[in-house]
Amino acid sequence: MGISSLGLTLLLILAIVGLRLRLRQSMRQEAAFITLWRPVLLETISEGTPKMPGALHGRDELYFLKLWNYLHESLKGPASDRLNALARQLHCDKTARNLLKKGHRTERLLALLTLGHLRDEASWDELALQATQSDGLASIYAARALVCIDPLKGTELMLPLMLTRQDWDITQIANFLGGANQAFWLHLSKNILQFDKQLWTRALLLAEALHLQLPLPSMQFILIHYGSVDTLVVAMRMASSLQLLPAARSFMHHPDWRVRVEAVRFMGQFGGVADLPLVQSLLQDEQWWVRYRAAEALADMPFFGIGKLRELRSQATDIQAMAMLNHVLAEREASTGSGGFAT
Amino acid sequence: MIQWATWFILGYFILLNVSYLALNLLSIFALQRSNQEKLLESLPQVFTGLEPGISLLVPAYNEEATIIASVRSMFQLTYSDFEIVVINDGSKDNTLEVLKREFALLPFPEAPRDGLVTKPVRGTYRSMKYPNLRVVDKENGGKADSLNAGINAARHPLFCGVDADSILSRDSLQRVAKPFLTHPDMVATGGTVRVANGCEVTDGFLTKVGLPTNIWALFQVVEYLRAFLFGRLGWSKINAMLIISGAFGLFRTDVVTAVGGYRANTIGEDMELVVRIHRMLRQQGKTYRIEFVPEPVCWTEAPEDRKTLKNQRVRWQRGLSESLASNLGLMFSRKGGPPGWLAFPFMLLFEWMGPLLELGGYLFMIYAYAFGLISWSAFSVFLFMAIGLGILLSASGLLLEEMSFHMYPKFRQLAILTLVVVLENFGYRQLNSWWRLVGLYRWAMQRESSWGEMKRKGVGQAPKKS
Numbered sequence: 001m002g003i004s005s006l007g008l009t010l011l012l013i014l015a016i017v018g019l020r021l022r023l024r025q026s027m028r029q030e031a032a033f034i035t036l037w038r039p040v041l042l043e044t045i046s047e048g049t050p051k052m053p054g055a056l057h058g059r060d061e062l063y064f065l066k067l068w069n070y071l072h073e074s075l076k077g078p079a080s081d082r083l084n085a086l087a088r089q090l091h092c093d094k095t096a097r098n099l100l101k102k103g104h105r106t107e108r109l110l111a112l113l114t115l116g117h118l119r120d121e122a123s124w125d126e127l128a129l130q131a132t133q134s135d136g137l138a139s140i141y142a143a144r145a146l147v148c149i150d151p152l153k154g155t156e157l158m159l160p161l162m163l164t165r166q167d168w169d170i171t172q173i174a175n176f177l178g179g180a181n182q183a184f185w186l187h188l189s190k191n192i193l194q195f196d197k198q199l200w201t202r203a204l205l206l207a208e209a210l211h212l213q214l215p216l217p218s219m220q221f222i223l224i225h226y227g228s229v230d231t232l233v234v235a236m237r238m239a240s241s242l243q244l245l246p247a248a249r250s251f252m253h254h255p256d257w258r259v260r261v262e263a264v265r266f267m268g269q270f271g272g273v274a275d276l277p278l279v280q281s282l283l284q285d286e287q288w289w290v291r292y293r294a295a296e297a298l299a300d301m302p303f304f305g306i307g308k309l310r311e312l313r314s315q316a317t318d319i320q321a322m323a324m325l326n327h328v329l330a331e332r333e334a335s336t337g338s339g340g341f342a343t
Numbered sequence: 344m345i346q347w348a349t350w351f352i353l354g355y356f357i358l359l360n361v362s363y364l365a366l367n368l369l370s371i372f373a374l375q376r377s378n379q380e381k382l383l384e385s386l387p388q389v390f391t392g393l394e395p396g397i398s399l400l401v402p403a404y405n406e407e408a409t410i411i412a413s414v415r416s417m418f419q420l421t422y423s424d425f426e427i428v429v430i431n432d433g434s435k436d437n438t439l440e441v442l443k444r445e446f447a448l449l450p451f452p453e454a455p456r457d458g459l460v461t462k463p464v465r466g467t468y469r470s471m472k473y474p475n476l477r478v479v480d481k482e483n484g485g486k487a488d489s490l491n492a493g494i495n496a497a498r499h500p501l502f503c504g505v506d507a508d509s510i511l512s513r514d515s516l517q518r519v520a521k522p523f524l525t526h527p528d529m530v531a532t533g534g535t536v537r538v539a540n541g542c543e544v545t546d547g548f549l550t551k552v553g554l555p556t557n558i559w560a561l562f563q564v565v566e567y568l569r570a571f572l573f574g575r576l577g578w579s580k581i582n583a584m585l586i587i588s589g590a591f592g593l594f595r596t597d598v599v600t601a602v603g604g605y606r607a608n609t610i611g612e613d614m615e616l617v618v619r620i621h622r623m624l625r626q627q628g629k630t631y632r633i634e635f636v637p638e639p640v641c642w643t644e645a646p647e648d649r650k651t652l653k654n655q656r657v658r659w660q661r662g663l664s665e666s667l668a669s670n671l672g673l674m675f676s677r678k679g680g681p682p683g684w685l686a687f688p689f690m691l692l693f694e695w696m697g698p699l700l701e702l703g704g705y706l707f708m709i710y711a712y713a714f715g716l717i718s719w720s721a722f723s724v725f726l727f728m729a730i731g732l733g734i735l736l737s738a739s740g741l742l743l744e745e746m747s748f749h750m751y752p753k754f755r756q757l758a759i760l761t762l763v764v765v766l767e768n769f770g771y772r773q774l775n776s777w778w779r780l781v782g783l784y785r786w787a788m789q790r791e792s793s794w795g796e797m798k799r800k801g802v803g804q805a806p807k808k809s
Contacts, residue, residue, distance in 0.1 A: 006731070008735050009731070009734050009735050009738050009765075012735065012738040012739060012741075012742050013738060013761055015742055016738070016741055016742050016745045016757065016761070017757070019742075019745045019746060020745060020749070020754065020757060023749060066382065066385075069386070070385065070386060070387075073386050073387050074387055104379075105376075105379040106378075106379045106380075106382055109379070109380070109382060109383060110382060113383075113386075136525065137380055137383070141383075166525070166526075166527060167525050167526075168525070169521070169524040169525050170393050170524060171390070171391045171393045171394055171524055172524075174391040174392075174393055175389050175391055178389075178391075205393060208392075208393075209391045209392055209393045288454065288456045288457070291454070292454070320454070323452070323454040323455060324454045326452040326454070327451075327452055327453055327454040330451060330452050334469075334471070
């Protein structure tokens with residue numbers, strides 16, 4: 001038994017040393033590759049005519065794709081087109097298609113990135129299939145590739161998945177939609193009301209991240225027929241039209257405090273003199289954030305402002321309201337550069 | 344009787360090592376998958392504004408020497424939206440004064456919030472230079488009480504409790520926040536904590552990974568690898584992780600407030616909170632996840648002398664005991680799931696009772712062999728279980744590190760670590776068990792808890808090389 005324990009430990013130690021040796025070798029190879037090819041890629045980006053170090057060796061293909069994708073991530077327009085031309089010249093499109101079909105997971109991820117950057121239409125069907133697979137990361141990168149290849153068609157095809165797949169990181173979706181925000185807006189505004197109400201929250205969050213405004217009738221519809229409080233909160237946060245004032249008023253006493261917060265924030269921008277009592281009443285709300293936004297809303301209202309806020313503070317009898325008015329006044333005074341906080 | 348006791352001890356060690364090996368396998372699977380995704384992590388990252396905001400809560404008690412460098416390094420973290428809330432827990436030194444001076448703090452009339460009950464807050468300060476820095480000055484109440492005051496002051500949906508002397512990776516927040524973006528039911532995440540001794544630290548950030556020359560610290564390097572890479576990662580795979588290190592953990596502010604925040608009268612407030620979250624959310628039938636992020640996100644200074652190390656381990660054991668004792672309802676409960684049916688009993692048997700059974704096992708087997716009550720083969724099986732498999736498990740921790748992170752780039756470092764993997768099983772682990780037994784005893788005696796005092800060299804202090 002002692003011998004088997006010793007043997008297993010030695011085996012593990014050998015594995016550790018083996019891993020280290022392999023890592024060193026691969027690092028050396030990659031460094032040598034980068035020394036040779038990085039100038040070529042940089043020259044290509046900057047409209048030069050690079051001196052090609054010859055054909056791309058099979059073992060260097062992955063290093064090339066890694067470096068090429070890394071540089072591609074921060075590029076758009078002609079520089080990106082030139083990198084694509086170079087990759088096609090080196091048959092990277094074929095390599096990536098092969099990797100997508102036959103590679104292991106890392107290689108498939110690399111292929112998905114590459115085919116998207118290359119805007120490789122020949123891979124469309126394969127990518128569409130990959131986007132429906134259960135692997136959350138591979139599928140989102142397949143969706144990204146489709147949107148890169150054809151923003152209009154890709155967004156239309158992927159929109160239902162973007163909204164339903166909770167395992168897709170919403171910040172990543174927003175990132176790749178950045179280059180296709182008009183296409184996204186078009187499909188979203190056309191279809192949002194047809195989607196299940198449960199999907200509205202995610203749709204609105206994406207629109208918010210991309211700074212897109214949905215058509216007023218859609219917003220009005222959502223504010224009336226919202227399916228969950230989360231949807232209502234995001235919809236109210238996005239609301240930016242005077243015509244939504246009646247809806248905002250109706251939410252000022254909503255049982256969920258997050259809705260009250262957004263409603264009263266809206267009032268700060270669009271509320272009228274008639275809304276003042278309603279906003280002031282929320283200074284005594286049980287929730288800190290509602291009181292805070294109410295005080296802020298009052299400070300933001302052009303016909304109210306800091307001067308009247310001070311008056312209100314001097315007349316306030318409610319301790320919590322008074323504390324919140326002090327808080328917001330101190331913040332506002334500091335932001336106007338009065339040299340300190342009014343304590 | 345002797346035979347029965349021998350079998351009991353052997354059975355215990357078999358079960359212990361088999362459990363660890365199972366965790367090890369789970370971790371290998373998880374790390375392999377995360378390795379496949381490393382390629383994507385190296386790509387430039389862009390923030391969208393959809394990332395949940397984070398309040399970094401930094402409890403500080405007598406930290407005048409380190410607090411400025413700590414806060415300065417936190418400003419440099421890469422994340423889209425975060426604030427720093429330092430909680431001065433009634434420090435007796437000049438912690439508050441140095442903060443005021445360095446960051447141009449002025450008293451701010453912060454509207455009080457109803458939230459967790461804490462010791463009275465004396466005042467809140469805001470920085471005139473950094474809008475995302477606030478300092479809460481309160482009466483002394485311990486670390487848990489400070490964190491609760493920080494939670495009350497937090498403005499973001501997530502909060503991250505950070506020790507003032509923790510050295511964070513620049514992308515640490517990004518990494519631990521990531522699981523919250525793909526799992527809407529995520530309530531807490533924790534990252535790997537590594538030993539900072541021997542590393543180079545500049546401006547509060549780790550610039551070069553190295554190994555300590557001190558033997559106690561070296562033992563702890565291997566110990567941390569084992570604890571984090573296959574302990575927590577393995578449990579995380581089955582959503583049964585019971586510990587998130589107090590040095591760096593990310594939590595949903597509303598969930599922690601709802602379960603009552605940190606327990607102020609406990610030493611192991613970090614573990615107790617996580618166990619309680621499991622217990623309460625399971626009782627309520629809520630779906631939730633608690634995940635471990637294997638990437639090294641936080642580096643901490645390990646004790647370099649026996650006395651400090653002993654104190655730390657005694658405290659940890661007491662913390663563990665308190666956490667388990669106050670959440671016994673989780674174990675084998677109807678809705679307990681993997682935390683209640685696997686992790687909790689595991690902790691109880693191998694971590695809580697472990698020191699007693701392990702040391703008892705050693706003493707009994709040595710005694711029995713010395714007096715001819717058991718055969719050499721029985722004794723050698725015991726040694727194989729206790730020491731041989733111990734070495735194997737430590738080596739597998741090192742293997743996981745090499746598979747995924749290779750933080751120690753030199754062959755010499757690898758050789759040293761391999762040697763330590765073997766050596767720590769001859770004395771260090773047994774000594775640890777003894778200290779933990781002392782902790783168990785002190786817990787049974789119910790002594791009062793306080794801030795842990797630790798002798799530090801100051802790995803993460805100011806811009807310097809250590």
